[in-house]
Amino acid sequence: MKNKYISVGLIGYGLVGKGVVRNLEENKKIALRKISKPIRIKSICDLRPIDKPKLYVKNFMDIVEDPEIDLIVELVGGYEPARTIIIESLKAGKNVVTANKAVLAKYWDQIFTAAQDYQKLVYYEASVGGVIPVVQGLSEGLACEDILEIKGILNGTTNFILSEMTKHGVTYEAALKSAQIAGFAEADPSFDVNGIDTANKLAILSSLAWGGWIKVEDISIEGIANLDIEDVLITQGFGYDVKLIGSAQKTKDGIDLSVQPCLVNKDHAFATVKNEYNAVMITGKDAGDVLFYGKGAGQRPASSAVVSDIINLSKFIVTNTAGIVPNVVYDKEKKIKVLPSGKSKAPYYLRFEVLDKPDVLSKILWILGKCKVSIANLEQLGVSSNGYTRIIILTHETYRENLEKALKQINATRSIIKSKTVKIKVELQSNNSLTLINSKLLKTLFTK
Amino acid sequence: MKNKYISVGLIGYGLVGKGVVRNLEENKKIALRKISKPIRIKSICDLRPIDKPKLYVKNFMDIVEDPEIDLIVELVGGYEPARTIIIESLKAGKNVVTANKAVLAKYWDQIFTAAQDYQKLVYYEASVGGVIPVVQGLSEGLACEDILEIKGILNGTTNFILSEMTKHGVTYEAALKSAQIAGFAEADPSFDVNGIDTANKLAILSSLAWGGWIKVEDISIEGIANLDIEDVLITQGFGYDVKLIGSAQKTKDGIDLSVQPCLVNKDHAFATVKNEYNAVMITGKDAGDVLFYGKGAGQRPASSAVVSDIINLSKFIVTNTAGIVPNVVYDKEKKIKVLPSGKSKAPYYLRFEVLDKPDVLSKILWILGKCKVSIANLEQLGVSSNGYTRIIILTHETYRENLEKALKQINATRSIIKSKTVKIKVELQSNNSLTLINSKLLKTLFTK
Numbered sequence: 001m002k003n004k005y006i007s008v009g010l011i012g013y014g015l016v017g018k019g020v021v022r023n024l025e026e027n028k029k030i031a032l033r034k035i036s037k038p039i040r041i042k043s044i045c046d047l048r049p050i051d052k053p054k055l056y057v058k059n060f061m062d063i064v065e066d067p068e069i070d071l072i073v074e075l076v077g078g079y080e081p082a083r084t085i086i087i088e089s090l091k092a093g094k095n096v097v098t099a100n101k102a103v104l105a106k107y108w109d110q111i112f113t114a115a116q117d118y119q120k121l122v123y124y125e126a127s128v129g130g131v132i133p134v135v136q137g138l139s140e141g142l143a144c145e146d147i148l149e150i151k152g153i154l155n156g157t158t159n160f161i162l163s164e165m166t167k168h169g170v171t172y173e174a175a176l177k178s179a180q181i182a183g184f185a186e187a188d189p190s191f192d193v194n195g196i197d198t199a200n201k202l203a204i205l206s207s208l209a210w211g212g213w214i215k216v217e218d219i220s221i222e223g224i225a226n227l228d229i230e231d232v233l234i235t236q237g238f239g240y241d242v243k244l245i246g247s248a249q250k251t252k253d254g255i256d257l258s259v260q261p262c263l264v265n266k267d268h269a270f271a272t273v274k275n276e277y278n279a280v281m282i283t284g285k286d287a288g289d290v291l292f293y294g295k296g297a298g299q300r301p302a303s304s305a306v307v308s309d310i311i312n313l314s315k316f317i318v319t320n321t322a323g324i325v326p327n328v329v330y331d332k333e334k335k336i337k338v339l340p341s342g343k344s345k346a347p348y349y350l351r352f353e354v355l356d357k358p359d360v361l362s363k364i365l366w367i368l369g370k371c372k373v374s375i376a377n378l379e380q381l382g383v384s385s386n387g388y389t390r391i392i393i394l395t396h397e398t399y400r401e402n403l404e405k406a407l408k409q410i411n412a413t414r415s416i417i418k419s420k421t422v423k424i425k426v427e428l429q430s431n432n433s434l435t436l437i438n439s440k441l442l443k444t445l446f447t448k
Numbered sequence: 449m450k451n452k453y454i455s456v457g458l459i460g461y462g463l464v465g466k467g468v469v470r471n472l473e474e475n476k477k478i479a480l481r482k483i484s485k486p487i488r489i490k491s492i493c494d495l496r497p498i499d500k501p502k503l504y505v506k507n508f509m510d511i512v513e514d515p516e517i518d519l520i521v522e523l524v525g526g527y528e529p530a531r532t533i534i535i536e537s538l539k540a541g542k543n544v545v546t547a548n549k550a551v552l553a554k555y556w557d558q559i560f561t562a563a564q565d566y567q568k569l570v571y572y573e574a575s576v577g578g579v580i581p582v583v584q585g586l587s588e589g590l591a592c593e594d595i596l597e598i599k600g601i602l603n604g605t606t607n608f609i610l611s612e613m614t615k616h617g618v619t620y621e622a623a624l625k626s627a628q629i630a631g632f633a634e635a636d637p638s639f640d641v642n643g644i645d646t647a648n649k650l651a652i653l654s655s656l657a658w659g660g661w662i663k664v665e666d667i668s669i670e671g672i673a674n675l676d677i678e679d680v681l682i683t684q685g686f687g688y689d690v691k692l693i694g695s696a697q698k699t700k701d702g703i704d705l706s707v708q709p710c711l712v713n714k715d716h717a718f719a720t721v722k723n724e725y726n727a728v729m730i731t732g733k734d735a736g737d738v739l740f741y742g743k744g745a746g747q748r749p750a751s752s753a754v755v756s757d758i759i760n761l762s763k764f765i766v767t768n769t770a771g772i773v774p775n776v777v778y779d780k781e782k783k784i785k786v787l788p789s790g791k792s793k794a795p796y797y798l799r800f801e802v803l804d805k806p807d808v809l810s811k812i813l814w815i816l817g818k819c820k821v822s823i824a825n826l827e828q829l830g831v832s833s834n835g836y837t838r839i840i841i842l843t844h845e846t847y848r849e850n851l852e853k854a855l856k857q858i859n860a861t862r863s864i865i866k867s868k869t870v871k872i873k874v875e876l877q878s879n880n881s882l883t884l885i886n887s888k889l890l891k892t893l894f895t896k
Binding site for chain 1: 481484717734763
């Protein structure tokens with residue numbers, strides 16, 4: 001049997017697992033055209049019995065150790081037993097396809113060391129950006145590039161929520177509810193909305209781009225749950241959309257890694273990325289900007305990416321060469337320098353809600369100036385619903401630590417009585433600058 | 449020597465050839481990290497002697513037949529001797545990397561039959577979309593997809609010209625001159641501006657997507673040289689940008705293939721594709737829309753794509769398995785049905801310049817109606833500089849043959865004395881419709 005087919009063992013039979021079985025069945029002819037041998041699902045393991053009793057296997061080790069199986073698809077999710085399944089499969093001489101970003105980000109070192117030790121492949125296209133072939137685009141499409149920057153909208157749930165807030169002017173809570181109804185947010189959405197999922201994906205892309213292991217702990221992470229609809233509306237007036245961006249930038253002092261809500265110019269391609277769509281912009285020294293865009297969530301797109309991996313990995317299986325040349329070159333010895341988050345430089349949007357007293361503004365400006373935060377643009381807006389006056393500031397590029405120091409001082413200054421201090425990073429289009437800010441539009445927005 | 453290195457023979461040492469040598473040199477460490485063996489350029493062939501006399505070879509056959517060479521990079525361009533170089537290299541047991549879209553589109557059949565016969569690989573990422581890894585994205589990223597549609601801005605020269613026209617409101621001729629000065633149009637730009645280059649690339653992507661051979665002759669081709677700046681300005685008022693789009697759509701009656709200037713909604717990601725950038729949108733049944741975007745022209749991006757191919761192909765060379773599983777599955781027997789261009793369906797923008805006589809409009813409408821061209825929107829504009837009145841019509845989706853019949857009749861009707869008839873296809877965003885057209889904006893534009 002082993003030589004007539006590529007035999008697949010599927011572990012985890014949820015939405016994506018079912019999609020993989022259906023997709024392979026529906027596109028059998030396309031698969032056969034690409035690989036000389038047919039692909040068959042030999043066994044499926046899940047906690048509960050499934051609708052295909054003949055294929056059902058209760059214990060995943062029975063699949064891992066089945067000598068007839070060439071390739072194991074891990075769709076369990078989470079850390080364990082996913083890690084064990086992947087490592088034991090490699091030990092048993094199997095190749096692995098996984099969609100599990102959490103286990104990859106946490107055990108990158110273990111997984112790709114094992115892959116190299118046992119000369120097998122681990123493919124994981126579906127783990128980042130859903131159907132978007134960005135893992136391959138980065139590792140093969142830009143195979144010989146000095147990667148300068150990776151920026152991405154990498155989480156469908158948060159992008160859906162932000163799209164709702166922007167489109168309908170509703171609060172985070174209301175938008176989350178819509179996302180749950182539409183099936184794009186889970187009952188407990190914390191991993192998505194607190195930025196962890198985006199950070200997992202950013203860690204994967206960064207490790208791949210720079211050939212070492214960049215950990216989730218190396219990334220400064222801020223989610224969207226505290227985002228105020230007022231800031232979404234105000235910044236729209238400036239010509240920006242708010243997006244949750246995972247960003248990795250090569251600087252001379254290390255890789256600058258962050259996940260945070262950012263303002264994106266409406267002219268930028270990222271502003272057209274709506275709802276459950278994802279996008280990744282990779283900048284190479286020779287390539288310049290390369291953008292990938294597609295559905296980041298949903299059963300069909302996710303299972304399509306898993307099936308692509310199965311096909312592409314099978315090319316090596318039929319020639320008996322899977323893993324001789326590793327797909328992920330992980331160098332245990334290579335230490336990648338990470339920039340301390342305080343040294344990260346960017347312009348920021350700031351909003352202060354303060355009592356309308358004559359010297360408050362000058363005090364804020366004095367503290368900002370003292371902390372070397374330079375101001376590009378300032379608007380003092382009308383009184384908000386809670387009776388405070390609103391000061392909007394756009395800074396020039398500033399060190400995060402300077403800004404944080406300034407905000408801490410401002411918040412601690414008793415004579416500046418305030419209800420709120422907000423900061424949001426501004427992502428600029430390469431050929432754009434803050435002087436383009438449409439303060440006319442802003443005025444229109446607040447004089448009505 | 450053969451086993452210590454991957455030995456490359458480079459044929460054609462122009463801008464891109466020089467870029468390849470430089471890029472391989474600059475990124476030697478990255479290349480070595482990915483492939484266990486170093487890559488060396490063993491020989492370079494060009495018509496004239498080059499700046500690396502030790503590597504210079506006068507006759508390309510000396511490279512093709514050199515037993516030490518593993519991989520030949522064809523950067524000659526055009527049909528011959530490019531075709532001979534590729535075919536003879538395959539016969540001699542060499543793998544090939546090429547950036548030559550013209551030779552691929554014209555000799556797809558010959559080239560990939562030879563590749564299969566001699567079990568070698570032909571990689572050609574740089575032939576379509578410059579640095580964008582869309583060939584790989586289509587064939588591997590979407591490995592097991594039923595491809596429904598491919599749409600692309602595939603030519604940097606024309607996109608630069610259209611961007612200039614849109615941005616500065618200048619004529620085609622003036623914009624072409626700017627493109628030539630900026631280095632994005634050749635002295636003889638005809639292959640670019642008449643749409644042939646886009647058609648070559650569309651033929652390649654379509655052949656790849658549907659596994660047969662789609663020829664340039666199967667594509668209905670219209671360039672941008674006749675585009676009137678007036679239509680660019682008028683359609684901007686409707687909320688559209690003009691882009692030269694190569695389009696391949698699967699319909700139940702065959703693949704609908706065209707290259708033509710199209711109106712793209714400003715909300716669509718394609719509208720953000722400016723200057724020398726390219727973009728390709730691929731729609732799969734399961735994947736949905738997947739977009740790839742990046743630089744379509746320029747030495748560094750083009751050579752980056754060639755070098756990626758060298759790296760990716762080398763993975764198979766080091767394991768001695770290049771070509772056992774073909775990268776392009778070309779089935780000689782597979783006949784792909786092509787939709788006759790008259791059966792292509794789309795909405796159109798029409799502009800008539802006619803004498804301001806009472807019955808002219810009704811005659812035009814009567815002919816359109818008789819030919820089953822249904823109207824979505826109509827504006828009669830002020831008198832143009834040549835004393836004619838302008839009628840702007842947006843049609844509903846219509847068969848191209850019906851529209852062409854109607855326009856022929858209108859142009860042949862003596863009592864409708866006119867100076868001009870213009871038609872431009874309208875590309876809609878999936879969730880958009882003609883009723884969204886901003887006729888208020890249009891009115892503003894023409895009442896001033």
